[in-house]
Amino acid sequence: MIGQSIINVTSGARGRLSTLWAGVFLLFLILVLQDWVAQIPMAALVAVMIMVSVGTFDWRSVTSLRSTPFQSSVVMIATTVTVVVTHDLSKGVVLGVVLSAIFFMRKVGKTVGVEEIQTPEEGVLRYRVTGNLFFASADVFAAAFEHHGHPKRVEIDMTDAHLWDLTGVAAVDKVVFRYRRQGAEVVVIGMNSAGQTLIERVGKHDKSHLPPAAAH
Numbered sequence: 104m105i106g107q108s109i110i111n112v113t114s115g116a117r118g119r120l121s122t123l124w125a126g127v128f129l130l131f132l133i134l135v136l137q138d139w140v141a142q143i144p145m146a147a148l149v150a151v152m153i154m155v156s157v158g159t160f161d162w163r164s165v166t167s168l169r170s171t172p173f174q175s176s177v178v179m180i181a182t183t184v185t186v187v188v189t190h191d192l193s194k195g196v197v198l199g200v201v202l203s204a205i206f207f208m209r210k211v212g213k214t215v216g217v218e219e220i221q222t223p224e225e226g227v228l229r230y231r232v233t234g235n236l237f238f239a240s241a242d243v244f245a246a247a248f249e250h251h252g253h254p255k256r257v258e259i260d261m262t263d264a265h266l267w268d269l270t271g272v273a274a275v276d277k278v279v280f281r282y283r284r285q286g287a288e289v290v291v292i293g294m295n296s297a298g299q300t301l302i303e304r305v306g307k308h309d310k311s312h313l314p315p316a317a318a319h
Contacts, residue, residue, distance in 0.1 A: 109159040174206040208239045215240040215264070217247035226255035228287075237267035241274035248278050257282045262293030272306050279308035 111125050132140055168176050178199050186195035215234035222229050236244055259278070266272065279289045291309075294302065302309055 110155065113158070174203075174210075178202045178206070208237075211235055211239065213240070213243065215244050215247075217244065219249075220260075224256075226253075227258070228254045228256070229258045229260065231260045231262075232264040234263075235265050235267060236261075236271040236274065238270035241270045244271075244274050245277050248281075253285050254282065254287045257287050257289045259289070259291045260293045261291060261295075261298065264293075264298075265295065266298030266301055269301070269305055272301050275302070276306060276308045280313060283308075283313055 107125060107129070108122070111121055116122070116125070164171075164179060168179075181202055182195040182199035185198050186192055189195070215232070215236055218231045218233070220229040220231055230248065232244070234240065259275075266275070275291065279291065282289045289308070291302075307314065
């Protein structure tokens with residue numbers, strides 16, 4: 104079906120009607136002319152499929168491997184090798200999707216940022232969080248806070264951040280509890296409705312001052 108669609112387009116097809124006629128003609132060959140189609144030698148069909156592969160392959164993708172992003176090249180090579188080795192297009196597609204998702208999560212995970220905002224008030228720390236907070240960026244988020252000194256009050260502004268999963272909630276709890284163990288008052292502000300819902304369901308810093316193990 105992929106080969107048929109590509110050949111249809113490269114032959115000049117531009118509208119949806121062309122796809123309909125291509126499918127109807129293929130159906131006519133199978134149902135009406137099946138006896139004549141069965142007379143075609145297998146070698147001829149193999150030759151046709153080889154020419155379809157040669158004609159539909161994007162040869163420029165090979166020459167542009169050096170200039171394309173490393174992740175894209177890895178996905179393309181891994182997908183191609185998997186299809187050739189397993190003779191199963193679906194396995195190659197699944198692997199390509201999984202690799203693309205992993206690379207995307209790693210890239211997005213590095214976009215979270217924590218900026219300390221200068222304040223004239225002594226003993227008060229303010230932080231502005233930006234980006235997406237989830238399992239891939241939780242460690243970066245937690246490490247971005249400085250836990251030195253003994254501030255009286257810590258404000259964490261998450262207006263420009265988005266909380267995605269349970270690991271992100273645990274990272275917020277971790278940071279809040281660290282400051283509270285130092286005796287500071289911690290306030291998390293600017294949380295959007297989706298993040299606030301996660302906090303209300305599984306968060307701990309809004310329900311207790313300290314975890315049970317640290318309360319004694």
